[in-house]
Amino acid sequence: MPSFRARHHIPDLGVGVGFRPKHAADVLDRGGAADVRWYEVISENFMSPWPAARGPGGGRPAANLARLRAGYTVIPHGVAMSIGSVAPLDDEYLARLRVLVDELDPPYFTDHACFCRASGLDLHDLLPLPYTKEALAHVTERVKRVQDAIERPFALENVSSYLSYRESEMPEWEFLAELAERADCGLLFDVNNVFVSAYNHGFDPAEFIDAIPADRVVQIHLAGHQDRGAYLLDNHGDHVRREVWALYERAIRRVGAVSTLIEWDENIPAFDVLAREAAIAAQHRDRALDPAQAVAMEVVP
Amino acid sequence: MSLAELQKLLADALVEHDSIARSPAWALAAAGAIGGSARMKPVEQLDVYREQFWWRHVACVAEDYPALVALMGQQPFEALVAEYLDAHPPADFLLRNLGAGLAEFVDARRPDDPLLADLARVEWAFIDAFDAADAPPLDPNAVAAIPADAWPAARLVLHPSLQRLRLAHPAHEVRAAFHRAPREPLARVSPAATHLVVYRDARELRLHQQTLDALASSMLDRLAAGEPLGQAADALAESGRGEEVQAQIGAWFTRWAALGWISRVVVD
Numbered sequence: 001m002p003s004f005r006a007r008h009h010i011p012d013l014g015v016g017v018g019f020r021p022k023h024a025a026d027v028l029d030r031g032g033a034a035d036v037r038w039y040e041v042i043s044e045n046f047m048s049p050w051p052a053a054r055g056p057g058g059g060r061p062a063a064n065l066a067r068l069r070a071g072y073t074v075i076p077h078g079v080a081m082s083i084g085s086v087a088p089l090d091d092e093y094l095a096r097l098r099v100l101v102d103e104l105d106p107p108y109f110t111d112h113a114c115f116c117r118a119s120g121l122d123l124h125d126l127l128p129l130p131y132t133k134e135a136l137a138h139v140t141e142r143v144k145r146v147q148d149a150i151e152r153p154f155a156l157e158n159v160s161s162y163l164s165y166r167e168s169e170m171p172e173w174e175f176l177a178e179l180a181e182r183a184d185c186g187l188l189f190d191v192n193n194v195f196v197s198a199y200n201h202g203f204d205p206a207e208f209i210d211a212i213p214a215d216r217v218v219q220i221h222l223a224g225h226q227d228r229g230a231y232l233l234d235n236h237g238d239h240v241r242r243e244v245w246a247l248y249e250r251a252i253r254r255v256g257a258v259s260t261l262i263e264w265d266e267n268i269p270a271f272d273v274l275a276r277e278a279a280i281a282a283q284h285r286d287r288a289l290d291p292a293q294a295v296a297m298e299v300v301p
Numbered sequence: 302m303s304l305a306e307l308q309k310l311l312a313d314a315l316v317e318h319d320s321i322a323r324s325p326a327w328a329l330a331a332a333g334a335i336g337g338s339a340r341m342k343p344v345e346q347l348d349v350y351r352e353q354f355w356w357r358h359v360a361c362v363a364e365d366y367p368a369l370v371a372l373m374g375q376q377p378f379e380a381l382v383a384e385y386l387d388a389h390p391p392a393d394f395l396l397r398n399l400g401a402g403l404a405e406f407v408d409a410r411r412p413d414d415p416l417l418a419d420l421a422r423v424e425w426a427f428i429d430a431f432d433a434a435d436a437p438p439l440d441p442n443a444v445a446a447i448p449a450d451a452w453p454a455a456r457l458v459l460h461p462s463l464q465r466l467r468l469a470h471p472a473h474e475v476r477a478a479f480h481r482a483p484r485e486p487l488a489r490v491s492p493a494a495t496h497l498v499v500y501r502d503a504r505e506l507r508l509h510q511q512t513l514d515a516l517a518s519s520m521l522d523r524l525a526a527g528e529p530l531g532q533a534a535d536a537l538a539e540s541g542r543g544e545e546v547q548a549q550i551g552a553w554f555t556r557w558a559a560l561g562w563i564s565r566v567v568v569d
Contacts, residue, residue: 049397049432058435059462060506080394086305093394118312122391124357125350127311135304163346164336167302202339230340231349 003215004186005258008153010107010218013038013073013259015278015285020264021064026271028067033275035282039068040261043078043100043109052095056103065103074104075219075259077188078111080122083146083156084129084139085115094149101150108153108218110188113139113176130165131175136182143183155186155218158208160193160225160234164201172197173211180216187212189255190221191248192240192263196232209251217255222248222281223263237266239277245284252288260285302334310334314347315354316390318383322348358386362400366424368479369417371487384410397432400425416489419472423510426464426499427476430508433462436564438503444558444566451568453531457524458565462501465521471495473510503561511560516542517553521562 004010016038019027026032027039046065048057056062068074081093101109114126129135147154158176170178180187189212198205224238240248240262252258262277302310310330314321321327321344328344335343362382363370370378385406391399404421411417436458447455471490479487496518498511513521516537523533530550537546557563 044395044397047395049395055434057432059430059432059501061432062435063506082394084304086308090394115308117394118308120390120392121312121316122394123312123315123354124361124391124396125315125353127308127350130304130307132304138304162349163343164338165302165307166334166336167307168336200338201336230345231338233349 004153004180004184005215005218008108008186010153010186011073011259012257013075015260015262015281016040016072016075017262017274017278018042018077018264019064019068019074020268021060022268023271023274024060024064028064028071032071033271033278035275035279038073038075038259040075040077040263041065041068041104043076043097043111044080046076047096047100051092052099056099069104073106075106075261076100076104076109077157078109079126080116080124081111081146082114082116082122083111083142084113084135085117086138087117087120089142089145090117094146098150101152106152108155108186109150110155110157110186110219112159113156113179114159126159128159128161128163128165129175131168131170131172132165133169136175136178139179140182143179143185147183147185153186153218155188155216156180157188157190157221158193158197160190160196160200160232162200162231162233171203171208171211173208177211177213177216180213185216186218187216188219188221189217189251190223191251192221192223192225192244193234195241195244195247196225196234199232205247206250209247209254212251212254214255217251217258220248220251220255220258220260221263222260223265235266236263240281245280248281249284249288252285257285257289307334311347311350315351317351318355320348321351355383355386357396358391358399359383361396362386362403365400365428366403366421367483368424368476368487369420371479371483372420372475372489373417381407381410397428400428415492416470416472416475419468419470419495420475422466422468423472423476423497423499426466426497427508430462430464430499430501433460433501435503436460438561439558439563439565447566447568453534454529454569456527456529456567456569457563458567459521459525460500460503460562460564463525463562464499465518465525466495466497466499467518468495468497469493471512473497473499473512477510498562500560500562509560516545517549520546520550520553521557 014037017036019039019041112126116123194205194208222240223236226233226235260281331343331347335346337343359379359382389402404418407421408418470492474490496513501508534546
């Protein structure tokens with residue numbers, strides 16, 4: 001059977017960055033940067049603020065998105081679907097997401113393998129799931145429903161986590177591989193999250209990378225994190241760390257040429273700093289894909 | 302524990318105001334569900350998420366109300382937001398809507414200082430105007446084609462970004478002063494009935510504010526409610542200012558159309 005990427009014609013977009021309003025003039029008025037080939041947007045930042053039946057939002061966010069879409073492939077990346085919640089899937093959320101996805105016409109859309117909603121609250125965090133058979137069956141069913149509702153390939157991202165559950169019956173990578181297989185979805189592989197979680201829980205990040213089903217990875221995320229002593233915090237607030245670049249090369253060697261994205265959400269730097277991070281990612285990617293063409297690397301510590 | 306029980310445990314922990322890291326009850330609850338690590342106890346791991354919950358939500362509301370933060374001071378504002386979040390726990394998947402009820406909450410919580418609620422209203426009006434739906438500008442040819450005798454029955458469709466506020470203070474001046482000089486001490490303003498419109502221009506998509514006199518404001522309110530022009534003018538005339546309304550109505554229409562406040566004229 002052809003791979004998930006082949007079946008769904010998932011393109012390799014090269015290296016992109018998360019589009020943030022702070023960089024709108026750099027990207028939309030000044031042409032962006034050659035090293036930034038595509039953009040990701042946080043879905044919820046561009047979904048209508050009110051029920052889908054009332055129509056889309058407007059103003060600057062809508063205008064920026066239309067201009068961005070006119071020049072680039074734009075992938076919507078959600079943070080609030082709550083695919084793993086025991087609360088029912090929110091039909092209103094899916095309706096608004098559908099409007100956005102249809103507008104952007106991306107090759108796929110993404111969210112996280114986590115839950116955000118519990119006890120009637122939207123907790124606005126990517127809370128980890130227990131890696132149990134119960135959770136696996138629950139999330140599998142919901143992924144299928146989401147794919148039916150949006151009618152577009154869907155990929156789930158591994159989250160960074162600061163706790164694990166006693167109930168877990170399998171490692172995270174086994175849970176994700178099984179989920180992707182059963183639900184027939186893609187994976188968005190966040191290398192920094194693997195590094196953060198590996199440190200926080202004491203597993204070998206290489207084991208995670210080596211176990212991920214390579215043919216289902218549609219995209220890779222890279223970001224910086226913060227060392228808080230007893231744990232690492234995935235704050236997307238700094239340069240990608242040297243150890244994460246090394247893991248990224250390992251991941252690329254395993255999954256092949258897939259789209260890669262730099263995330264930077266706190267202490268957001270000037271656009272040229274972000275573009276340079278993208279250029280470094282491209283160098284690592286090239287080296288991992290073709291060791292014969294390895295170039296001297298300057299890695300930002 | 303089931304998936305549902307674990308998710309409830311996390312939700313219960315996250316909304317705790319204070320650190321749970323030293324709570325014996327939470328230590329017991331966490332130990333039964335959370336794995337812990339070589340460096341952190343289970344309850345400490347849970348507390349990381351609790352800390353993030355409050356940091357994220359308070360920061361989100363503060364970002365929407367920077368002038369109110371400046372007027373109140375960071376600590377009192379954060380204490381107020383913590384109370385607000387208790388009364389209005391996050392229940393919308395969009396963080397964008399988290400602060401929507403703050404002005405009403407401040408009204409009830411701080412009746413001693415009504416300027417605070419007025420300032421909150423102004424700041425939220427800018428949020429709503431920012432991403433309100435788009436609408437095409439008024440077509441002058443369509444307006445010119447409306448027969449003179451059809452105008453009394455005509456209804457005006459206002460631009461979706463238009464936010465109309467009735468305030469007890471010129472709180473928009475406080476907001477403007479803050480944005481002119483964010484690091485300067487913020488002066489308070491004295492009470493004065495204020496009719497304010499916040500809107501977005503169609504060309505640059507920039508946000509603006511404009512005060513109106515009471516009569517123009519009443520007219521705009523009636524038109525926004527869908528009253529035909531003639532009916533709205535007659536209603537205002539009953540207040541004894543009929544001549545003034547007749548003298549102004551043409552100028553109002555011209556000015557509001559030029560500002561982009563009117564998107565369409567509907568003639569039945």
